[in-house]
Amino acid sequence: MFQSLYGRLAAVLMGVFVAVGGLTLLASERMLETERLLELASHLILGALAFSLLAALIVFRLLTRRLRALCVAIEAFRDGGFAAPLRLAVPVAAGDEIDRLARVCVEMSERIAGQLDAQARAEACRRELLANVSHDLRTPLASMQGYLETLLLKADSLAPEERHGYLQIATRHCERLGKLVGDLFELTRLEAREVRPNLEPFPIAELAQDVAQKFELQAGNAGLRLQTTIPPDVPAVPADVGMLERLLENLIENAMRHTPAGGVIGVAVAADGEAVELRVSDTGRGMAAEELAHVFDRYYRVDRGEAADAGHAGLGLAICRRIVELHGGSIRAESRPGAGTCFVVRLPVAAPRLSAG
Template structure:
């Protein structure tokens, strides 16, 4: 049968309580018996000596057997609890007043007698002549002989056969049953109190177990993790209650798992949107490419050379668009891996900006957009991955030029900020709608609004800067347009990287 922790503890406690009660009762009875034996033996210590030195019992040749038997009968009549025996020098019983057939031993071990005569600590137990293996307290004295040497011993059993029989009968009396009943009541009350105490002690543990079960059920069902029961006590500073600490720790764990669960749901939703938007953006150029190629194939004999070349140029442009999109997807997937390693080197950021400007010079002229660089004097070099930083600036400038109208301006500002170099890329375009700003760096596409699609470019920029321990932000400025900013560590104070 499977029992809970509380039930197992209760069973163990009950067994231990009953065992302790039984052991305590046995020890009390045993201690009481030893105390009674010691008291009786101490009070009757000289009883045998008085008998042995009674001149009326001694003759010229030693003790008078008849007189001794008469005295033994008188003593046992007056005090039925004692039994008197005469022993010779070897311990053999030579005289008694026991009923026929009651003597079970013919000899008494003299070693306890010698200890008694030597006044060793009481109680001292000796052989009971009326039992095969029993031992009882006694009184003993030497019987002097005619030549002055010991002729034997007076051996008095202080708790005799009659008292044992009486004690056996009284053991079934109302007093004993009442005593045992009271002990049972005390044990029962202790058991009930213990079970209640264990129930109170393990109640927080049961509550925690229920919370874990609900949490496991919610995880298995795929729903949001169920928080702990309301009113769960938090672990106070310095507490030594292990269960309270466990509850508090588990509550924090559930909270963190809940946040991670919601974050995973959000990322999964964004991934679904990403795939949907990618499919949409791939479908448009692929459809156009397929259409123009199909036209070239079907009307090859009727198309003029100029028209054929125009169709081919459009098809090539759409093919290049698909290629760029595929390359961006591949690059984003590579950056999402956890084992991306940076190739760090020291270089002046101003040179990288000039190289990127030269790359976009013709495109800017074609769109009638002016490029401007504002570089602070004595700008420190940076320590970063040159290829990634160049790609960051390329994506930001490409995005800014495409969304800046003719006659506008795209600028890059570099300035030293403590132990960092700040980079600001801005344009004079229409800016980014407020409803798109919250998810600008989360959604790869926003197919419903062609004005400022973050695209894979901004996702790639964000991930590259995260690998450098930096964050890209959409800065707020009074003028029109979009402004992006981030910071890189100067070469003299390189911070630890997250790779």
């Protein structure tokens, strides 16, 4: 009964009634003794009125004290730009209506502050992305423009080999631009959930073998050995073939780029319980733990100045992660500086629930 405001009010009023009743009894006895009936009756009425008023004021003040504290906290929340949630000592459970109201206000303020924070972080991320994209677009564009303008201005004075060389450089920059724009477009579509993987049971071991084979010539030219470990009994997984091909290409391409001549690139597939595990390893330069923590962030490159990274925007692994998520799987990287890196992809054998992602 005392849990609700109504119950508390009723209890206080009952107390007032008992007190007034007691006073009336006392007064009646004196009235009978002294026979000053009229005077006593008027004192009694005035006393009862004053007592009720005072009791009502006390009750009202008690009730509104917590409401005032709540108002002050909400105003502070507003004045602080809705950034810090309400700081109010509220009982965790039960309590009366004001406690419940305060609890809901605290929850609401936490939600609002959290969403504003997430929005601010997304905005900062968007600005950084825009800055990175414009930088990466500007560099090859400016270079391309320079070579083409030189060709136009000095067409007559340049030797044919020089002209050819200039055109080759301009074409390379053009390809770089095309790759960057293509990757950005693909990542945006994957993140915006515009594309859904077309999942079909697929022998992933065969795909890994095919993709690895595609890189054999390139690996040989770079002085690398490509080693595949693909047992015959790997179960099929529900997969989008195009997406998984892209995933494997990204991982193998990275491994080859960061491994010096004489190194080994491994591509292995294995059944592991309810999942199929895909490993792309290398004996290259490896990464430190703090670098590893960011490799799947879009636009992250360990060393932006490195020649091997020229023309690479740092989108490949972000695309890989999104592809794996869309397949209901997981991707992680293990690495040690100087010892090499291994990317491990786990894909569930049972079809994932696509509505989740």
